[in-house]
Amino acid sequence: MILSDRDILGKINAGEIVITSPYENWKDQIHASSLDMRLGYFFKTYETNNLQILDPRHMAGTEITKLYTRENDEPFIVHPGDFVLGVTLEKIKLPDDLVARVEGRSSLGRLGIVIHSTAGFIDAGFEGTITLEISNMNRVPVALYPGMRVCQLAFENMTSPALVPYGKKACSKYQNQELPQESRVGDDPEFFQKL
Numbered sequence: 001m002i003l004s005d006r007d008i009l010g011k012i013n014a015g016e017i018v019i020t021s022p023y024e025n026w027k028d029q030i031h032a033s034s035l036d037m038r039l040g041y042f043f044k045t046y047e048t049n050n051l052q053i054l055d056p057r058h059m060a061g062t063e064i065t066k067l068y069t070r071e072n073d074e075p076f077i078v079h080p081g082d083f084v085l086g087v088t089l090e091k092i093k094l095p096d097d098l099v100a101r102v103e104g105r106s107s108l109g110r111l112g113i114v115i116h117s118t119a120g121f122i123d124a125g126f127e128g129t130i131t132l133e134i135s136n137m138n139r140v141p142v143a144l145y146p147g148m149r150v151c152q153l154a155f156e157n158m159t160s161p162a163l164v165p166y167g168k169k170a171c172s173k174y175q176n177q178e179l180p181q182e183s184r185v186g187d188d189p190e191f192f193q194k195l
Contacts, residue, residue, distance in 0.1 A: 003155040005030050011098070017155070018093035018127075026090065034152040036105070038089040040129060041146045043068045043076050044180045045084055056185040065182050075143035078113065078136040085180035086132040089147065093127040096161040100153040102130060108150065112138025115151045124158060125165020128177040 003011070008030055011017045019026060021038070029036035044065040046054070051064060065085070070076050078084055094100060100122040104115035117133040132151060136142050144150070167175045173184040 001156065002033050003157070005032050008035055008155060011095075011155070016095045017098065020091040020093075021089065023089075029149065031152070034103070034154050036149040036152050037092075037102075037130065039132075039144055039146050039148050039150040040087040040089040041070055042179050043070070043084055043086050044182060045082070046182075054183075056183070056188075058186070067179065070146050072145070072147050075145050077141050077143055078134060079141045080136050080139050082134075082136050083117075084134045085182060086134050086144070086150070087178070087180040088130040088132065088151070091127070091129050091178075092122070092153070094122060094124055094166075096124050096165040097158045098155055099124050099158060100155050102132075103152050103154060105149060105152060111142050112136055113142055113144070122153070123166035124162045125167045127167055127175060129179075131174070131177065131180045 008017070009027070012019060012027070019035075023038070029038075044067050046064055047066055054064070068076065076084070076086075092100070102116050102120040102122065104113070108115065114135040114137060115132050117135060119131070119133060122130065130151075134144070166172050171187065173187055174181050
């Protein structure tokens with residue numbers, strides 16, 4: 001079941017969900033069944049001029065993205081068809097018995113902005129910022145500003161605590177991330193096993 005505002009606030013006040021934000025009034029971002037997250041200052045784009053293909057087996061150690069930083073009043077422009085990695089301003093820490101789902105805000109969806117292409121699930125035990133997979137489906141560029149509410153999290157209780165929460169798994173590739181993190185799929189064990 002999805003947690004209500006009452007339950008979200010209760011878990012935050014009990015220290016079960018930990019939110020770290022530079023905004024003092026971040027609890028105003030709690031709505032009836034979700035918590036809004038703000039856009040951070042960092043963005044990464046794939047260096048398409050230097051790439052012929054993205055091959056998961058051969059991405060380690062290569063510079064395939066470029067990092068951009070923006071200030072509060074400086075927009076990051078997402079052009080039609082662009083794919084950009086962004087990051088939430090807030091950090092989150094989930095307990096071992098709670099998951100969260102990342103959803104875009106309808107106000108941005110109506111501009112043609114998609115916030116996640118597929119990775120909308122946050123495992124129990126995760127800690128860090130959330131990398132956003134931002135695309136512009138519109139025919140005109142869209143300006144995104146650091147600090148604006150860009151996505152929302154819906155929380156769900158698990159039937160029991162995880163035996164091995166995300167941060168305790170050997171392949172917790174994105175635990176404690178702060179910057180937008182490009183894919184580390186090449187670190188998956190199946191790329192090192194012979195079938």
